[in-house]
Amino acid sequence: MNTNSAPAKKPPARPRERVIMGLQAMDFIQHGTEASLEIVTPLGQHLNFKSNFIGFDDQQHIFFTMPRLTKKDYEEFFMEGFNVDIEGISEQGEGALIRFRTRIAHVVLRPIQVLVFPVPQQAKLVLLRNEVRYELRLPGDIQLSNRKLGVILTDVSSGGCGFSYDAISPEFDVGQKIVLEVVNKANGDTYALSGGVKNGRTKRGKQTYGMIFDEPGKANCRRLLSTLIYDGTKYVFKNPKKDTGPGGS
Incomplete structure (x- = not known):
């Protein structure tokens, strides 16, 4: 037996990060999307908070909503x-985290409160999904302890899905086990798409979550995908076949 045989080569790893430049980075964040911000002072102090992306202008400015914090936080x-x-979530393509560093250009308090930053020179995209994602809008339910929560299944891949709902509550914890029917x-x-919650955020007034399927959830997802057809904008259930035999119309 040849003990010096080389191991079989694995296929090259799929790139999970790439760099994009300037205003192009802003195209990957939808207006109204919640993002995570962290201010870093020259003394190394850190402040983390959530804010919504408002947009950008042709003068290389980007705008975020002002968070609700203490007076001391604002002053420091x-x-x-x-x-x-x-750091925000990009909904384009296969989904990605978008990360970049900028600096505070203006803190606008009147007539409205807005944070203004220069557009970053570059940003990093970190791929979230390895599978193809299918866009859809299918109603579903999640069984809670005392009732069913109506949700919308917004996208699905072989390994997980996204869903959203309008209610302020309930909120799901990362890692929480759920079943979306x-x-x-x-x-x-x-x-029955079963698995665990991977992430959650508020987007345009909606609670939006992503989940990873367990093995039964993956099996049911394959069943679901086999029944869907693309209607030109999203995936929907196939129409049942009509009777075209004698007497059929």
Whole structure:
């Protein structure tokens, strides 16, 4: 036996990060999306908070909502020139985290409260998904302790899915086990997408979550995907076949 044989080569790893430049980075964050911000002072102090992305202008400015913090926090951290690390979720393509560093250009208090930053020279995209994601809008339910929560299944891949709902509560914890049930009203088939919550955020007034399937959830997801068809904008359930035999219309 040849003990010196070389191991089989694995296929090259798929790149999970890439760098994008300037204003192009802003195209990867939808307006109204919640992001995580961290102010870093020259003395190394850190302040973390959530803020919503408002947009950008042609003068290389980007705008975020002002968070609700203490007066002391504002006095210590909201100074022009302080560095800010920003992380948001990109919904484009296969989904990614977008990260970049900028600095505080202006703290606007009147007539509205807005944080203004220069557009970063570059940003980093970190791929979140290895599987193809299918965009859809299917109603579903999550069984809570005392009731069912109606949600919308917004996207699905072989390994997980995204869902959203309008209610302020309940909120799910990262790692929490849930089962999202989708019913095909045409034939009554039920697909129980089980797994754990991976992330959550507020987006345009909605609670938006991502989850990772467990093995039963993956099996039911494969069943679900086999029943969907693309209608030109999103994936929907296939229409049942009509009777085209004698006497059929």
